[in-house]
Amino acid sequence: MIRTLIVDDVPLARDKLRHLLAVHADIDIRGEAADVEQARHLLQHQTVDLLLLDIQMPGQDGMQLAQRLPAPAPLVIFTTAHARHAVDSYALGAVDYLLKPLDGMRLALALERVRRQLVQPPPSTPQPLCIRNGAGIEYIPVGDIDYIDNAGHYACVHVGRQVHLLRESIGRLAQQLAPAGFLQVQRAVIVNLARVRSLQHRRNGDATLLLLDGTALPLSRSHRDAFDQAIAQRG
Template identity: 25%
Template sequence: MNSKLNCIIIDDEKHAVDLLTDYIDAMPDLHLVKSFTDPLKALIEITAEDKVDILFMDIDMPGMTGLDLSQAIRFKTKYLVFTSAHSKYAIDAFGVQANEYLLKPISMSKFALTINRLLQSDTGLRNEEKHPDYFFIRADQSQKYIKVNLKDLIAVEALNNYVKIHTVNGIYVTYLTIKEVAEKLDGNSSFMRVQRSFIISMDFISKVEGASITLSNKLEVPLGTTYKKQFLTFLEEMTLKTVRGVPN
């Protein structure tokens, strides 16, 4: 499977096309599919089969401007990058959902930084696809499954070989270990293990008193010694502070 991003260049100046072609060839994550010096020809010949990831397009072109052309073919590409010698079109460019605006002359370093931003965005989207914002649990009946949305998940409580799932819609008990749930939530900054038997959602904390955490459903969770430092660091970072001196 080809993991490279497919690119198309549209620019009426041949030397500009040649320059971007060289830059694309130098980037291991990019692959040039087609290039055009005639925007009208590009309008006709770019198809859904091209599977375009990045479209590099000039704005000032004879016959049809890049801004006009983008309105016709924007849906055919994941990312749209305008390349122009004029900064005056920048606002209009983002008005047609451009992702980047490269001002000519374009250096290799400027080009590489732009691609790096797009690749980071692409990786983020792929990660979101791999980590859906919900999971299913099996209820007491063997053929009954309950969907748990992460935005509704308040806490997970260990009960020997089972866990109690506290949500805004109710409480469910299922045959899982807290370790298995922790692995599912790994990498999600909204959840933290605060005790050997509890994982909580930071979004549902109502108050913290000493070593006791109260959640929005009135559940009180004791803060475990092993997890205390991590939780207090979070609390310190999220606490609003004044720059004024301590009152008398």
């Protein structure tokens, strides 16, 4: 059973959520809250697997609650009438961002994501990247890699200020490193999602990713859906 807490200041909105959730036999509604203070009180006294969380409420908003969830933190699906917080919500690890009026089919897809995350096995330790050089082989822990781009026939593996050259295709590296949290964001760029700090919109659906060290990387619109989904699934 998925222990669920509904947080919304509008009684009719909470009623609709209960109605939409009634068809999901594995959803166990443990309580409701009309504001962040009530939600925090309920979270202190019981374990919850999932928050269905509105954003604009009296007092503190839902984003502030999501930023300071008690451990173990529940998964979060935002339910709101406003689209402007979507990118920030995924940066917080939200499973999904649903716009009101809520649609039963769209909610069902979000709940399926929740189920997958709750049963997800712990990730195995990724093998280091082996890079041959003149003196032998260097083993680079994949968690230390910021991003990878290419130069001619070589992949450039960026680790802080160091750049290691590897004769391998970007496509093959993207497949190899995907289980470790890497994603192809341009035809010739792979990024470690754990290094992404923020996203800035550009024209025509393209965007720029800013990494923790200030590096700016392009995110093409053809890879945008995959990026949004990967960020949402990180949790």
